[in-house]
Amino acid sequence: MSNSFDVIVIGAGIFGLATAAELAARRRRVAVIDRFGSGHPATSSTGRSRGIRIAYDHPFYVELALDAIHRWRALEKAGGRQILHLTGQVDFGLDTKLAAIASAVREAGGVIDELDAAGLRRKLPHLLTAPGDIGLFHAQAGTVLSDTGMAALKAKVLGDGVKLFEPERVIAIEPGNLTQVVTEKRRLEAGTVVVAAGPWTGALLATLDIHMPLAPSIAQVTFIAAQELVDRPGIGEWGGEGEGLGGVYGHPVPGIGYKLAFSTGQEGWVPDVDQWQPDYEEQARLFAWLDRRMPDFPRQVQLVQRHPWTMTPDGDFIVDRVGPVVLACGCSGHAFKFGPALGPLVADVVDGKPAHPLLRRDRPSLVGKKAAAGDAISR
Template identity: 35%
Template sequence: MATRSTRQHIVVVGGGAMGSAAAWRLAVDGYRVTLLEQFEPGHVRGASHGSSRIFRHAYADRRYVELAARAAALWAELEEADGTRLLSWTGAVDHGDPAAVQGLAKVLGDAGLAYQILSPQAAAQHWPGLRFDTVVLHHAAAGRVDADRAVAVLQRRAAAAGAHVIHRSTARRLTVGRLGAEVVLDSATIKADQVVVAAGAWTSDLLGELIALPPLRTTREQPAHFPPIDPNLVWPSFIHHPGSDLRAEGIYGLGSADGIKIGEHGTGPVVHPDTRTFDPDPIVTDRLIGYAAEWLPGVNPTLPAPVTCLYTTTPDGNFIVDRVGPITVAAGFSGHGFKFTPAIGDLISGLVSGNIRTPDLFSLNRFSGDKPVPARSA
């Protein structure tokens, strides 16, 4: 632990998954940390709530495979420290577009991770709750994360390491000076040596005049939970890639305490987080009912329980984790970021310390050059 770090005060704005992970790693690394969250604990206004998120290593980009491996180790460290189970290792399957599926298999193999290629018939024997088309990729190093529990544990471990966690405290403005930064609240101003902004859909509102951000797109998404017919069935996390019989944007799904969750990726309307609605869109619900009826023989498709959440994404689908002076910004994680949460917190701590450089994949500078290439999500 660096002696110098104990003299620095770091304010983290945003108590969702990434901000909470940053507060945890920074506190463990010896910084004085204040974590500010504008809403109450366990709120549903952002992108970090709910009972389940997918954990998987299967990415077309090897850098994400390696980041998932780092995250898996840190999830295990977090579970051991708190005595709380966060990950369920159910495995994961990909099917649909054969080129996408085979491409993922190649990257997993190149990374030394075990996988299987199955026929639709063989896969259906393993997972009778699902119907498959074309080729099926199964990799065991996958499953799901309990999102609500993870955020609570991250904040609890941050506090145990000395962080000051404050809910119902909204950052209205940031100012940067020669000796650090200030966070202006409704009734106070907090001085900091550095500030980490992990404010999700509110990032552009807070940083728009300080940092040249790319356009961050916030949409209101609407997955749904369906009751399983047989509660004893094991459900892997699954991605149905667009192509073959599926004429859509693709579907993701996984088991959860609330039922079998499925959703479309990034198809919702653009919204502002302060004015978004929580009422389900019946058109989206009908699409998910139709998908469940055709592809999920293990659920009752007539009893959907739709929920809403926010997606905030960058133009290329890759994250922003970068430092500009005393400000470190972490944004654009929606759709596939939750699995990496503790690794992103660790990366943020490294950027704050100056001990590591921003990865090119997550740099703000990438938006000033060539046209970005979209990332494979979920």
């Protein structure tokens, strides 16, 4: 087997697989390396489901989500397995956030409806409301069956000739005329190396004297066994849990019922843990939220999972180039939904196009700033 490629992608999560798929479609010779193996429980791109929504406060993400839905549907058709379960989403919470979401969705050509208290109750009968409460609803939202989506992307890249090395840890990246990537088992080389290694990205980049304000975090999700909820819309609460834009999000999960989680993570991520045990104090806090907001919501827990995500100071991703190295990182808790639409963002930078201003590594909202593991998903 040749050890020389056009592009080496470090990380076989959603960013890495989507990038490999797009590069292969552009006739590049691609290798992907993953420390634990694609979809492993220690990684960010693990688990049964992720939410998907076009409800964003910036048109860039609305357009990206609309593109992602189209691309997920194409993967469904190619593989013959359901990936999307779209039941809509209700957003509630800070009035200013809701107004920004509605404006951005409409600017990007999406459809979103405003709800009064009665409308909120019609969409979410479990939700307690008061006179004057408002919210939003849009239909192009719901659930990505993430394990199925990852399997579909993996099958696509392997079918397109991408070489996948897993589980295999990268030891060093050595820039040169051709950049060398050294693993525990082999030495590979390529003109460009994409670092899409999730919470491990910061340490890898630091070996190249590239320092990004990334904060790995541990997030927890709770799956409620309630089949009667699988056709309910997802939820997004903005600003309901204290400072910033923290709150709760959730969506239906076919075959289980419903998934709920806080939009904030916790300190404590370390690189060599291969599975994270549930935090039952956080589960108790989630049930306390249900007591306040949806007191008659089912409480039978089927599964609690913890996994990492990686925050940036502004909640936006980083997709940019430093010499032969392309950064694809800082998912900030909201990247998975975009799935196959992430690939073209990275592949364009690999091809020499300038990074999108919102994703540049030197944007003002990153320079001189720090991220914290407990920052809320702000997008």
